[in-house]
Amino acid sequence: MKRITLGALDYGLAFGVDRALRELVEQGRLSALGAMVTTDLWPREFRPLQDTVQKVGDRALFGVTLAFSGDRVSPVSGRMQDTYGDRMFTREQLQRRALFRLLPDELLLEEAQAQLARYSVLMKRQPDFVAVREGLLARTSLARLVFKAIVHADYDRPPLVISPVRSGLKPMRLAHLAKSYGLKMLPKADPLPETEDPEELQRLLHNHFDGMSDRSFVAAIPGQPDDRLRREEPRRKVAIRECQYEVLASDRFFHTLEKKDVFLN
Numbered sequence: 539m540k541r542i543t544l545g546a547l548d549y550g551l552a553f554g555v556d557r558a559l560r561e562l563v564e565q566g567r568l569s570a571l572g573a574m575v576t577t578d579l580w581p582r583e584f585r586p587l588q589d590t591v592q593k594v595g596d597r598a599l600f601g602v603t604l605a606f607s608g609d610r611v612s613p614v615s616g617r618m619q620d621t622y623g624d625r626m627f628t629r630e631q632l633q634r635r636a637l638f639r640l641l642p643d644e645l646l647l648e649e650a651q652a653q654l655a656r657y658s659v660l661m662k663r664q665p666d667f668v669a670v671r672e673g674l675l676a677r678t679s680l681a682r683l684v685f686k687a688i689v690h691a692d693y694d695r696p697p698l699v700i701s702p703v704r705s706g707l708k709p710m711r712l713a714h715l716a717k718s719y720g721l722k723m724l725p726k727a728d729p730l731p732e733t734e735d736p737e738e739l740q741r742l743l744h745n746h747f748d749g750m751s752d753r754s755f756v757a758a759i760p761g762q763p764d765d766r767l768r769r770e771e772p773r774r775k776v777a778i779r780e781c782q783y784e785v786l787a788s789d790r791f792f793h794t795l796e797k798k799d800v801f802l803n
Contacts, residue, residue, distance in 0.1 A: 539801050540747065540750065540799060540801065541753050541801050541802075542569075542754055542800050542802060542803060543569050543570050543724060543753060543754065543755045543756065543802070543803050544568055544569050544570065544730075544756045544802050545568055545570025545571060545572065545756070545757065546570075546571055546572065546758050546759060547574075547669050547757060548759065549573040549574065549583070550574040550575065550576075550579050551574065551577060551579070551610065551767075552579070552761065552767040553583075553764050553766065554761050554762040554764035555760075555761035555762070556579070556586070556587075557762060558760050558761045558762045559571055559760065560590045561787070562783070563598050564590055564593055564594060566597065566598075566802065567791065567802075568598065568760075568786065569597075569802040570598060570599040570600075570667065570755070571587075571601070572602060572667070573587060573600070573602055573603065573657060574603045574611060574671070575602060575657050576605040576611035576612055576613070576614055576653060577611055580656075581660075584661060587600075587661070588661060588662070591661070591663065599666040599667050600663070600665065601665040601666050601667035601669065601697060601700075602653065602657040602665045602668055603668075603669045603670070603671055604650055604654075604669070604670045605653070606627060606646060606670070606671070606674060606680070607628055607629045608626060609770075610770065611626050611671075612625070613649060614656055615645070615648045615651070615652035616652075617644075617645055617648055618645050618648065618649045618652075621642075632674055632680070633674075636680060639679065641679055641680065643679075646680065646683050647683045647687055650684055651690055651691070654668070654687055664691075664693045664697065665697045666698065667697050667698040667700055667724065668684065668697050668698070668699050668700070670700075670702060673703070674702070675699070675700075675701075675702040676702040676708060676712070678711070678712070678715065681715060681716075682715070685699075685716060685719040688719070688721060689719055689720065696720055696721050698721075698723070699721050699724070700723070700724050700726065700755050701713070701724060701726040701755070703726060704725075704727060704728065709725065709726070724753060724754070725753070725754050726757075727747075727754035727755065727756050728746070729756060729757040729759075730743075730756065730757070730758045732778045733781060734774065734777040734781050736781050736785050736788075739781055739782065739785045740791075740794070743791070743794050744794060744797075744798070748798075753803055758782055758786065759775075759779050761779035761783055762780065762783055763776050763780055
């Protein structure tokens, strides 16, 4: 039997997304849920997530998705707010700064520490895993800062780290770097196929998990449309979210897992 970690990393983005993720985790359709503590909804949405954690217990992983870039997120640390206001970097800005070794290391380290602390304080638990939004953990310089922040948090049990890349030498190098900090990475596999057609997604899932290594992390973006989501995301992405939610909530999805001898870890 192959163990797969099927998870969503964008809790806190919209009410429709959050409701769908809580429901799927509670029903055993997702095995990992990452929260973004940098959104304006997080101060309201952490409480229902606490209830979900109590219901699910150790049957799923609950972690934090660090955000240093992108829209709909704001800095948590005081120094980052004072320096850059209520906006994060763009992914391209951070990529460019990392390339030329111009990252504001101290500010990013403090921001990572603040986000980790905000999760632990409000959730009253340490994260089971840590991910980084928009694949920025692939930058070694940023990965070192994140690993330092995790070590600085002095958790009783080191959280897993979600690999940002699927193949090549980069995931091996990152895993080696993580190990030097006493951390272990979950390998990344191909995310759920992005289609708006539930029948097509059901068909694609029959072969999707073939060839994946044990305990691979498979990303999903299920959600139920709401006014906020329709306003902030392209129509196609909203449709993909709705399609993934419908399929993951269906009995056919469980039958597919059984047929392929896949266990959600």
